[in-house]
Amino acid sequence: MIHPRTIRADYNTTTNVLYVVGSELQVNLNRGAPPSSKFFSLKCTPNVQYRIKPQPPSMSPLSLIPLDGNLVLLISMSRASQHVRDSKLSVMYYGENKKSLGRAILHLTSVEISLDVDADRDGTVERNNPNKASWKWGPDGHGAILLVNCDSERTYRKKLDSEHDSVVTVSDLKDMSKMVLRTKGPDILQEGYKLAMHISQGDAESVRIFRAKSTEGASNFLNRLYNSFVKDYPLVLNSEVLFQEVPYLAGEGELHFYVEGLRFPDKDFDGLITVNLSLLEPIRPNVPETPIFTDKVAFRVAPWIMTPNTLQPLEVFVCSTSDNYLFLKGMRNFVAKSGYKLKICHEYVNRGDRWMQDELEFGYIDSPHHGFPVVLDSPRDGELDNFPYNELLGPDFGYVTRVPKQEVSSLDSFGNLEVSPPVTVNGRKYPLGRIIIGVAFPTATEGRNMTKVVQDFLWAQKVQEPIALFSDWLLVGHVDEFMSFVPAPDRKGFRLLLASPDAVYKLFRGLQNSGHGQAKLFDGLKDEKKITVDELLEDGSLRVENTYVQSCIDWNRDVLKRELGLDENDIIDLPVLFKMVYDDDKKFRAVAYYPDMVNMIVLGKNLGVPKPFGPRVNGRCALEAEMCSLVEGLGLSCTFIDDFTSYHKKLGEVHCGSNVRRKPFDFRWWNMEQ
Structure with a gap:
C-alpha cells in the first residue's frame, strides 16, 4: 500500500526530509517556485527515484521542463539510508530566457518502518503484510486475532489476568498476541522526530499493550535473561494512556509488543480493534508534532x-x-x-x-x-x-x-x-x-x-x-x-x-x-x-x-x-x-x-x-x-x-x-x- 505525503520544496531553501520506504512524497512544483518561473530541471542521487504527473512529452536528466501549475513531483526511495541525509534531490527553476532563478534542495533520509502482526493467521508475525490493517473472514481471509486474557495465572487470591494492569507472569504472554515493530535506517532519527503508538478512545476499553524492554530474539545470554522478568514488559497503552512514544532501534531492529484482549464481542463492541504507529515530525519548539507516516494493524477478538x-x-x-x-x-x-x-x-x-x-x-x-x-x-x-x-x-x-x-x-x-x-x-x-x-x-x-x-x-x-x-x-x-x-x-x-x-x-x-x-x-x-x-x-x-x-x-x-x-x-x-x-x-x-x-x-x-x-x-x-x-x-x-x-x-x-x-x-x- 502506497502512503502519499505532501511536502514543501521552496526555492533557495534546503529542506531536510525524513522519508519512509513504501511511501511517496508529493511536491507541487509551482507552489515553491520563484515568481516568473517558466522551466525547471531535476537532479538526484542514485537512491532517489522520481516521476512527474502529468508526465511531460519528453524528459531527460538536466533537461528543461516547462513549468505548469498542475505539475506534481512524486519522489520515492527503494531502501533505508545508512546515514542521516545521505541522499539528495534538487529542483532548479528558470525564467523566460532560461536564466536560473533559484534552486530548491531536499536532503533525504530514508527509514523502513513496519508495524506487523500475524495477519495471515499461521502463527508467525510476517513482515509488512499488505492486508494487516483490515479483517476478512474465510479461508482466504486476513487479519490478526486477539484472545481475551480471561484466565488466571495465579491460583491463590486469583482474579482474571485481564484485571491486572501488568503482566502477571512471563507465561501470561502466551495468552496475548505478538505485535512487532520493525525498523531499519540510520543509528538515530533526525533531531526531534519520534515514533508513537496510539489507539482510539473506543478501542481503549477492549485492549491493553505491553512491550519487551530489550530486543527479543537476541543470542546474547544477558538479553535472554533480561527478558525473563515480568518487570521487563512495561505497559504501553491502556484505557488511560492512548498515546505513547516508543523507541526507535538503531540500524536494523525489532521491538516486540504483546497485545491483550480485555473483553469479548458484545452488543456495544464488534470485536474489531486497530492499533496505530505514527512517525512524528517536529515543527518548532512549543508547537505539536505532526504525523508524517502512519502504519496500522487490525485485530478481531476471538469469540467464545x-x-x-x-x-x-x-x-x-x-x-x-x-x-x-x-x-x-x-x-x-x-x-x-x-x-x-x-x-x-x-x-x-x-x-x-x-x-x-x-x-x-x-x-x-x-x-x-x-x-x-x-x-x-x-x-x-x-x-x-x-x-x-x-x-x-x-x-x-x-x-x-x-x-x-x-x-x-x-x-x-x-x-x-x-x-x-x-x-x-x-x-x-x-x-x-x-x-x-x-x-x-x-x-x-x-x-x-x-x-x-x-x-x-x-x-x-x-x-x-x-x-x-x-x-x-x-x-x-x-x-x-x-x-x-x-x-x-x-x-x-x-x-x-x-x-x-x-x-x-x-x-x-x-x-x-x-x-x-x-x-x-x-x-x-x-x-x-x-x-x-x-x-x-x-x-x-x-x-x-x-x-x-x-x-x-x-x-x-x-x-x-x-x-x-x-x-x-x-x-x-x-x-x-x-x-x-x-x-x-x-x-x-x-x-x-x-x-x-x-x-x-x-x-x-x-x-x-x-x-x-x-x-x-x-x-x-x-x-x-x-x-x-x-x-x-x-x-x-x-x-x-x-x-x-x-x-x-x-x-x-x-x-x-x-x-x-x-x-x-x-x-x-x-x-x-x-
Whole structure:
C-alpha cells in the first residue's frame, strides 16, 4: 500500500526530509517556485527515484521542463539510508530566457518502518503484510486475532489476568498476541522526530499493550535473561494512556509488543480493534508534532465458542449431595465404562446445589498461536455460584459471565442453552453449529425469557448464530427438557432427539393391544403411586394436557427443521410423557410425568439416560426397550441411571445434574464465511 505525503520544496531553501520506504512524497512544483518561473530541471542521487504527473512529452536528466501549475513531483526511495541525509534531490527553476532563478534542495533520509502482526493467521508475525490493517473472514481471509486474557495465572487470591494492569507472569504472554515493530535506517532519527503508538478512545476499553524492554530474539545470554522478568514488559497503552512514544532501534531492529484482549464481542463492541504507529515530525519548539507516516494493524477478538454433544468429551462434572448416592453411583459406573474422567463437586463447595448444568456452560477461545477452555457462568446465582470462578478459573482456563440488569428467571439457567452440531442450511454453512436458547412464545404478552445481556453476548460472537425456541410452556422452561443431539454415522453426522407424548401413547396402545394393559409404571419405587397402562390411557385430562405439550414441541420441531436444515429422517421421537401443574404464579405449565429420557448425557457413543421406570413387559421396562431400539441402529449404547428421587422429583434429570467439557472443534472459527 502506497502512503502519499505532501511536502514543501521552496526555492533557495534546503529542506531536510525524513522519508519512509513504501511511501511517496508529493511536491507541487509551482507552489515553491520563484515568481516568473517558466522551466525547471531535476537532479538526484542514485537512491532517489522520481516521476512527474502529468508526465511531460519528453524528459531527460538536466533537461528543461516547462513549468505548469498542475505539475506534481512524486519522489520515492527503494531502501533505508545508512546515514542521516545521505541522499539528495534538487529542483532548479528558470525564467523566460532560461536564466536560473533559484534552486530548491531536499536532503533525504530514508527509514523502513513496519508495524506487523500475524495477519495471515499461521502463527508467525510476517513482515509488512499488505492486508494487516483490515479483517476478512474465510479461508482466504486476513487479519490478526486477539484472545481475551480471561484466565488466571495465579491460583491463590486469583482474579482474571485481564484485571491486572501488568503482566502477571512471563507465561501470561502466551495468552496475548505478538505485535512487532520493525525498523531499519540510520543509528538515530533526525533531531526531534519520534515514533508513537496510539489507539482510539473506543478501542481503549477492549485492549491493553505491553512491550519487551530489550530486543527479543537476541543470542546474547544477558538479553535472554533480561527478558525473563515480568518487570521487563512495561505497559504501553491502556484505557488511560492512548498515546505513547516508543523507541526507535538503531540500524536494523525489532521491538516486540504483546497485545491483550480485555473483553469479548458484545452488543456495544464488534470485536474489531486497530492499533496505530505514527512517525512524528517536529515543527518548532512549543508547537505539536505532526504525523508524517502512519502504519496500522487490525485485530478481531476471538469469540467464545460452545461445544455440541458430538465432540469428544474430556471431563464430566457432577455434584455430590447428601441424597444423591444412587445417582452418583450410576454416574461413576457410566463415566468409567465410557472411558472418561469424572470430577465431583463435593457438598462443602456446592452447598446442596446439584444442578451442575444450570450453573455453567463450557466453551473455549482459539487463535493461531494459542487457545484454552472458557467457562460461561450463568446469572442464576444458586449455591453453586462460586464454583466456576473458584474451582475452574486458573492457568489456561478462562472465565466469563454477564450480569443482568433485571431479575433473572429459570430460563437464565444453562439447561436452557444448547448448541447444535455443524449444519448446512440452504447452502449456508454453520461449521460450528448454532446456539439454541428457550424463550417465551412470540405472541405472548407476558412470559419468561433468557435475560437480554446473555442473549446479546451470544449473538455478538457471530460464529454460532442463535436460534430461539419456545420453552416457556415448561415449568422449569429449559430446552434440554424436550431435545438433545446424539452422534450418528450417517446423514448429517447426528440425530435430533425430541420428546414426544404421541410416541408414548402409540407405544402404550400397542402394549394394551398385546395384553399388557395391567403392566404398571413406577413399579419398584416404594413411595410412588403405581399406575397401569390401561389407567393411563383412560385418563382423558392427561391426554388433553399432552396434546397441548405435543403442539408446543411440534412448533419447535418446525423451527429446528427450518433453522438447522433438517428433515424427518434426521429426527427421532422419544416416548416422553408430561403433566401440567401450577407454578408459583398460578400459571399452568408442564413437567415430566416420569423421568425424561431426552434429558441425557452424551459421552461419545454412550448415552446416560434417566431410568424411566416404565411398565415391565417380559421382564424388561418397555420404555427402556423402546429407547434402545430407537438408537441402537446408530451404534449408540444406553445406560439407564436412577435419578428419580434426587433429581426427577426435584424437576430435573441426568443432563441437568451433570456437565461435560469437550474438545474444541478442529475447524478454526476465522475460516467461516460470513
